[in-house]
Amino acid sequence: MGTNRSTVQTLTLPVEGMTCASCVARVEKALRTAEGVATANVNLASETVSLSFDSSRTDLQKIAAVVDEAGYKLIVSDAADITAEPSESAATPIDDRQERAYRKLRSDFIFSAVLTIPVMVLSMISVSDWFMRWSPLSTDEINRLVFLATTAIMFVAGKRFFIVAWKLARHASADMNTLVAVGTGTAYLYSTLVVLFPRWLGINHAGDHIYFDTSATIMTLILMGRVLEARARRRTTDAIKELIGLQPKTARVLRNGSERDIPAADVVTGDVVIVRPGEKIPVDGVITRGSTAMDESMVTGESMPVERSVGEKVIGGTINKNGSVEFRATAVGKQTVMAQIIRLVEQAQASKAPVQTLADQIAAVFVPVVISLAVLTFVFWYFIGGLPFTAAMINFIAVLIIACPCALGLATPTAIMVATGLGASRGILIKNAESLERAHKVQTVVLDKTGTVTEGKPSVTDVLPLNSSDERLLLQRAASVENRSEHPLARAIVDAARERGILPGVVESFQSKTGLGVEGRVDGQRVLVGSLPLMNEYSVATTEAEPQVADLSKAGKTLAFVAIDQMLAGVIGIADPIKPTSKDAVAALKRMGIEVDLITGDNVQTANAIASQAGVDSVIAGVMPQDKAAHVKARQQKGRIVAMVGDGINDAPALAQADVSIAMGSGTDVAMETADVTLMHGSLQGVVEAIRLSKRTILTVKQNLFWAFIYNVIGIPVAALGLLNPMVAAAAMAMSSVSVVTNSLRLKRAKI
Secondary structure, eight states: OOHHHHEEEEEEEEEEOOHHHHHHHHHHHHTTTTTTTTEEETTTTTTTEEEETTTTTOOHHHHHHHHHTTTEEOTTHHEEEHHTTTTTTTHHHHHHHHHHHOOOOOOOOHHHHHHHHHHHHHHHHHHHHHHHHOOOSOHHHHHHHHHHHHHHHHIIIIHHHHHHHHHHHHHTOOOOHHHHHHHHHHHHHHHHHHHGGGGGOOSSOOGHHHHHHHHHHHHHHHHHHHHHHHHHHTTTTTHHHHHHHHSEEEEEEEEETTTEEEEEOOOOOEEEEEETTOBOSSEEEEEEEEEEEEHHHHOOOSSEEEEEOOTOOOOOOOEEEOOOOOEEEEEOOOGSSSHHHHHHHHHHHHHHOOHHHHHHHHHHHHHHHHHHHHHHHIIIIIIIIIHHHHHHHHHHHHHHHHHHHHHHHHHHHHHHHHHHHHHHHHEEOOHHHHHHHHHOOOOOOEEEEIIIIISSEEEEEEEETTTTOOHHHHHHHHHHTTTTTHHHHHHHHHHHHTTTOOOOOEEEEEEEEEHHHHHEEEEEEEEEEEEEHHHHTTOOOOOGGGGHHHHHHTOEHHHHHHHHOOOOOEEEEOOOOOOHHHHHHHHHHHHHHHHEEEEESSOOHHHHHHHHTTTTOOOSSOHHHHHHHHHHHHHHHTTTTEEEEESSSHHHHHHHSEEEEEEEEOOOSOOGGSSEETTOOOHHHHHHHHHHHHHHHHHHHHHHHHHHHHHHHHHHHHTTTOOOOHHHHHHHHHOOOHHHHHHHHHOOOOOO
């Protein structure tokens, strides 16, 4: 029985208690086997899970019970906050929870560090004959003081490890908390028995057998590592916080003839909003009065202000630089461009890249394997190697403490979070981690012509009447039928007619010929406007136009043939100049070893002219929209990884076929969910930057995984051989996670 799409919910919720990749694997496994749950992706870096479930088969309380059974806690109280507005999208409740957790972690570390210092000092005094001569306290009294201080460290500052370890043990599971709890707990428990019941153990001189300083120092170092890691992890979400911060809190609206300041959340579609110089645009809209220069850098990544006037769109969160304007609100709340951007970035940050699969597989068995190795280490050194019990125990503890599944769990998500945030700040919206990873493999980029390589704002440059036709009549008839079309070339013809004072006539019938042109009746005459194949389809002779066609095509102009009552009335030349950045972007792609194809429905001569200007060598012209997809598929069948770059509308089949789909957006009128990557600024340089960002991100992930693996591969055997002090192991383990997060943060400064 199929799932009812209307009952499927997708949420991102906080999960408490996760500390390493083993936790991630355990939570995901529990959720994915739960009834009604379709998908579950856990992100250790943000301590959240993104899950889709069928609400007709389960509910949040049942899902939370499944997570609790696995030894963790799903926070369902934030669900309403998370789903209320994608513009906020749980950023506030999750961030607040993480901030509280960070403050608690920091206070625990400070408490532990303050007590560890006297524990270390007193431990050194108790084993020094010289110091004990001058000490007012006996060895037993010092040991008891150290015992009390260490107990406070273990069960006040370090209780988090023991609580989670106990919960997991009840379910026959283990994770990083288990390693810490068993490692520090073993040293603490043995030392406690030595201090309180030395005769039971047959020990006369307790000082040589006490390891409270080991337990205290290990706990403090691990807490220190957690604090540094948490502080670094908070910086991975800086980009999303900055985006949320761009949204102004208030708006000035015109209601009942008077201006009033209201919360931005209270603005409704249709409200007239007034914005003065230096103020932020509160919601999306269309300017109805005034003109200004807008700073849209936070959306498009372009630093230069953009001129906006009556009839043009403005984006919420952008800054009005130098003119007062009034605009009518067209999108508010979760419908605004900024809200969509924030939602997309959060979804991308919560997604999981395929490269993480290996780390997840290892994490699933990591902790049980480490515990087994630690036990084998103790057995070998005590029963075979002949070491005393305490020495064998120290080696056992060192193996437990040096192991670090945390770094494995953080290697990929931290890099993905930083990269998607960096991309958003540059006007590059990445749909998910899989798209970001796949982009670095691209070998061929297929470019649509109009609006991608060219400006997409064509204008009429030539009106050439033929067969005794009149120029004004030619333009009037063409504009009349094209006025019913939304194609950019149609708009150019209509605008040219209006500029000459020619008004479109009444069209009695209209038919669009996809990829060819349009047909209609004006004042009783049948008018055809379109390409040469359209003329051929209707058997319209075009021989007389061949000289003009050759000249205009060489100049890189698009041709619109106009026929009236089966006779060619003339040719209209339309120019669409290439974007200033197109040539440099194509050259950059070539330097990266990427093939570049130009594909268009335009004629061969025009396509070749544009390709020559842009520096593209491979040209496919005169194709229908569905043929573009066939070209992409043909490239893929040759073993190429193909990226298609288009406007996301008439290029939809090709975008869907491509390995990586890249949509050129204008920031306000773009379907951002349709493509793997959306370029808000509409520049081909964004394609280059997206691929470079992917390459840098994957390199960072590989570096992180390498260091996480090599650390454990080297550290665990060294500890097992008895060559590593547990306190040194604790410091190394604490720093391993910090180093991974810090390496990911380097992406913030990456030049793409």
